[in-house]
Amino acid sequence: MTEQNEYPESGRVPTRVLGTPPADAPIVDTDPIRAPEGDPGVIPPDPVKARKAERLVALLFLITFLSGAGFIASYVIFQVGTIDKTAASNYALGGTLALALLSLAAGLVVWVRQIMPKYNLIQERHEMRSDDEARGYVKETFLQGAEESGFLKHGLLRRTLLLAAAPLGLAPLVLLKDLGPLPGTALRHTVWGEPTKDGKPRRLVVEGTGQPIRAADFNSPGGILSVVPEGYEEDLNVLAKATLILIKFRPEELKSGTNLNWTHDGIVAYSKICTHVGCPAALYEQTTHHILCPCHQSTFDAADGAKVVFGPAARPLPQLPIGIDEEGYLVAKSDFKVPVGPSFWERGDAEAEVREKAS
């Protein structure tokens, strides 16, 4: 162990002689284990029960062997492919595996409980804290080491080291910059504002089929259609902002919240992307004209400018100005006037700005 010396007068020589702890020095748990008084501590099992248990355990281990072999056999026998075949393979593999594991586990438990002795042994514990001598030694050594290293004495060293570490510490953060582009105004626009290659307004097409929609044919009051921009039917980044729902109303049903200039013959287009956290607001209740987002149940009144009637969304679904082209197909007259989808820090009150501009 350590040998303590008196502090020498000079104070510059090491104040302690460091000893080497013996190899079997305690780290944890050196306490003897004892049985409680008046109790053997290790209680041998009942030999009759143990013999019975041995047969049971052997049986369980045998079951494990058989099911383990069955697992391997199942792998070879059951091929996958169709749904039914995959299901059969799954049941065979999983069933044999589970049986093998469970019977092995059961066997081990019976072994421990019936064949091994019961234990009631006591081991001492001690406070976790080191004794004062050890603490003092560590403290002294720490101070001595700090002194020896010169870290305290050489201020220039200390300051330049900190200085040196700063840019190195920042480097990993800087490296992460190229994870993505800066947002810019990307969240404010959708492709509905861009004309097609031949300079015409962009058509609304049915999601899935890609068919353009002739206004005269879309004549199903109460119906709802999921619509995507022509030319971007499979571009997920575009769909994440530009997907629409299209609803046809009888003229008398529309209320003041809906901008009639942006409708065509009772057909209204709203952004399908919920203004809460961006799920597609895909459910529609015909009788009440309510659009419901299935994620968090924000509810919008489609007849009244998709204003929020319930739920956590704070803003209406933006309305897209639509009209028809010379062939009678529905097109976007312009981009959304406000950013679609969930709110973001830089968004601001875009709706108020639009109102101001209009007045």
Place this chain on the structure above:
Amino acid sequence: MNAPPKAIAGVSTFVDDRIGAGNFLKRNMRKIFPDHWSFLLGEIALYSFIILLLTGTFLTFWFKPSMGEVTYTGNYAPLYGVKMSEAYASALHISFDVRGGLLIRQIHHWAALLFVGGMMVHMLRIFFTGAYRKPRELNWIIGILLLSLALFEGLTGYSLPDDLLSGAGLRITQGVLLAIPIVGTYLQFFLFGGEYPGHDVISRFYTIHILLIPGILLALISAHMILMWVQKHTQMPGKNRTEKNVVGAPFYPAFMIKSGAFFLFTFGVIALLGTFAQINPIWLFGPYTPADISAGSQPDFYMGFLEGALRIMPAWEINFLGHTLTLSVLIPALVPLGIIMTGLALYPFLEQWITGDRREHHVADRPRNNPHRTSIGMAGITFYGILWLLGANDEISANFYIDLYTTTWFGRIAIFVGPAIAYWITYRICIGLQRKDAEVLSHGVESGVIKRLPNGQYIEIHTPPAEDIAEHIRGKKEIPVLEGSEDGEGIPPKGARGPLGRLRTKMSRAYGTDHVPLTDGHHEVGHEEEHAGVGAGDRKELH
């Protein structure tokens, strides 16, 4: 057997000659582990983690974390020829074209649920028995970190298959990121490599899911185990059990084999679930597109409380100086998680501050014996549980024919009222159970023997409780109370002055005061009269 077989002896000698392993084994082979069913809960989480590592490795052999578009040509006929991401196609490949692939995928998912669930019940056990107290606060905090990381690990995991359901989760993640003030938009663009959904998020989540977080989890779990080993396990109160010892069975051989068996049980049950309980049938959901969603989309259970918080939050958005603060997203995303995780992490220290108790504790409390702690815990469970339940309010509405908005309004009110009710009920139950304990000690237990006294009165004879039960009850410890009362000269002690000090003293008194002190059971002669169970003799009502 007088000597170990040569194979073992040879290897042991070889190892010991080189690293001195014998010294370690000498100290630890017979380490004593106490026994109680509730000590196994954490092991469920531990073994689930091992199963997750094994099955996860298997899945990586086939999974392709790419958002590149491919046309599906695999064995699952309904999606043949459909364009989808390579990630989704490879997840389908694992499910239908790899033998055992579906089984391992389902085992992986079930093990993930059991991992988080196991951690939660383990944490509750620690909380309610006060096993987080000194010296185990560090391990408690490691546990909180593990639970938080596991939630994130789960989120990154179930986003990987890139099916319609997992995409809905990603979309919500994106919406929540956008709501963060000042940096939210940037965070979203950096995480997704640009606009949502982009082409990078699956491969990034993959690295986070299979390398970064599992690595940290592994390190923290190892630290958790080492600390448990060094500090020795807590034990339930009982005969011979004190703060200075640990009573139980030795690691080698009993505890070791029991643990091995428990691992196999856990694995076996998860294998059963993976075989017979279908989970996350991604082939039914179809490939992800941000334009579509299926009704009744639910996250995995451990994310349910966040989902519920988002659902019951009323609309609230503040615009100022051209900026938007989306409180209807920020509050539910941060506040419940913050209350629960921060509250849990700070609880050991708050309790120490209130009780002034700086002692080490190795004997676990029975929950009834610290009624305020137990009530706080139950209030927390109720808070969490209501949020969790409301995360499925559409399912509740559909299955129980309750109006959807009614469930939301119920949640909005219950989230405040529910925890208070739970607190009060739990407190009363704890006090009631303490009274029962005191009664068992002072009066004994009913023997079932009815005795007729000379005066015609019938009484039931009570006998003293069995020794182990009595010792278990007597293990009740007094909760220290801060000395806050004024001394003889009317001056409160230092630290109890000032409003905070007075509040502390007051809370300490409420927290620690024992309303049902135990009296030692002594069965006096003639004591029986008090236990008259049947027909008091002095009631002579003749008809």
